[in-house]
Amino acid sequence: MKIDPEGVFMLGTDGVLRSFDENHMVLDAVGLSPEQIKEMLDQHPWDQEIEDKYRGVDGTNVVDMKQLYEPDEDSRPKELTEEEMRQAEEEIRVHNEKLMQQMEQDEKDGVDVAEKYRSKSNY
Structure with missing residues (x-):
């Protein structure tokens, strides 16, 4: 695309x-x-x-x-205000940072990161 x-x-x-x-x-x-x-x-x-x-x-x-x-x-x-855009960007940044930290810790703990974080159906 x-x-x-x-x-x-x-x-x-x-x-x-x-x-x-x-x-x-x-x-x-x-x-x-x-x-x-x-x-x-x-x-x-x-x-x-x-x-x-x-x-x-x-x-x-x-x-x-x-x-x-x-x-x-x-x-x-939908059109976002500047404040909504900043808030969304911050939420994404924080989420990604936490996820990367968790993945690093999982690797250190010997967890199969590829298996743990693969897509799983909720529907």
Whole structure:
């Protein structure tokens, strides 16, 4: 997929994974199968509302170029204020720092880090 280092990826409610530039214009889009959607959702803690939102969704059925590149508002990233952006960046930084520290400790303790941190299904 085409990406913008200042942009974001977002899985739309239609099952399409989109790459947006920093101005939230779609750079690239690909419809995901139910299995691929599940795999993406499994990267986050389980949430009943999100499970219900994507139940039965098949992004591979989205073939219209207009729908792929001009999605509904609920399939676009929301505009963040400067403060929200700073807060999100800080949360990501702290999370990644803690994760790296835990992985380093796990390695020292002889834990199979690849196995421990591989994707596991919650859905």
